[in-house]
Amino acid sequence: MPRPAKGARLGGGPSHERLLLAGLARELFQYGRITTTEAKARRLRPVAEKLITKAKKGDIHNRREVRKTITDVAVLHTLFTEIAPRYENRPGGYTRITKVGPRRGDNAPMAVIELVEALTVAQTAVGEAEAATKRSVKETEAAAPVDAAPADAAPVEDAAPADAVEETKEG
Amino acid sequence: MAVPKRKMSRSNTRHRRSQWKAAVPALVACDRCHEPKLGHIACPSCGTYNRRQVLSV
Numbered sequence: 001m002p003r004p005a006k007g008a009r010l011g012g013g014p015s016h017e018r019l020l021l022a023g024l025a026r027e028l029f030q031y032g033r034i035t036t037t038e039a040k041a042r043r044l045r046p047v048a049e050k051l052i053t054k055a056k057k058g059d060i061h062n063r064r065e066v067r068k069t070i071t072d073v074a075v076l077h078t079l080f081t082e083i084a085p086r087y088e089n090r091p092g093g094y095t096r097i098t099k100v101g102p103r104r105g106d107n108a109p110m111a112v113i114e115l116v117e118a119l120t121v122a123q124t125a126v127g128e129a130e131a132a133t134k135r136s137v138k139e140t141e142a143a144a145p146v147d148a149a150p151a152d153a154a155p156v157e158d159a160a161p162a163d164a165v166e167e168t169k170e171g
Numbered sequence: 172m173a174v175p176k177r178k179m180s181r182s183n184t185r186h187r188r189s190q191w192k193a194a195v196p197a198l199v200a201c202d203r204c205h206e207p208k209l210g211h212i213a214c215p216s217c218g219t220y221n222r223r224q225v226l227s228v
Contacts, residue, residue: 098220098223098225099211099212100212100213100226101209101213101215112213112225112226
């Protein structure tokens with residue numbers, strides 16, 4: 001049986017909904033970060049991430065598939081040449097939704113949806129190290145936690161301020 | 172078409188309206204600027220969420 005899409009229905013009909021989501025995806029790839037209602041952001045996330053996954057493959061077939069949604073060729077080019085290569089090492093989760101409170105006027109819950117930064121080599125290493133630490137913790141349940149806690153804390157703190165600095169420059 | 176048979180008394184009207192109250196929003200202190208803000212939402216005064224700058228202020 002067909003399963004309905006998760007989240008709110010948008011617009012006045014199926015074609016309107018497709019067009020709204022296509023427009024939101026185009027704006028997201030064009031500007032990198034957009035403010036919209038939370039319902040629209042939640043619907044947009046899977047659409048945008050599937051488009052990025054197709055763009056990462058980068059062949060002509062996938063370009064034509066993406067072009068069904070992103071009809072603006074300038075944005076299509078940006079997506080394939082700039083956005084997709086950034087996420088080469090990232091297995092999904094290319095967007096981030098942050099709630100920013102209700103809108104004045106109709107009190108609609110608003111959210112910022114943005115493309116996350118590329119994984120740097122250091123972050124990838126940290127991620128692997130954390131995963132390794134978790135594995136070792138699981139394996140040696142009794143002995144490891146005392147050793148693991150400081151090792152976990154240091155890299156996370158290193159990564160977070162770097163992110164914050166990058167974002168402040170952008171915004 | 173269904174229509175009211177009786178005039179609604181002021182008492183009934185006021186009883187109904189007395190149940191119409193505003194709820195107090197659950198506020199938490201912002202991590203960075205300690206201003207009260209809604210939970211799970213970027214701080215409107217400093218624009219950060221989870222130590223990440225989300226809004227330009």
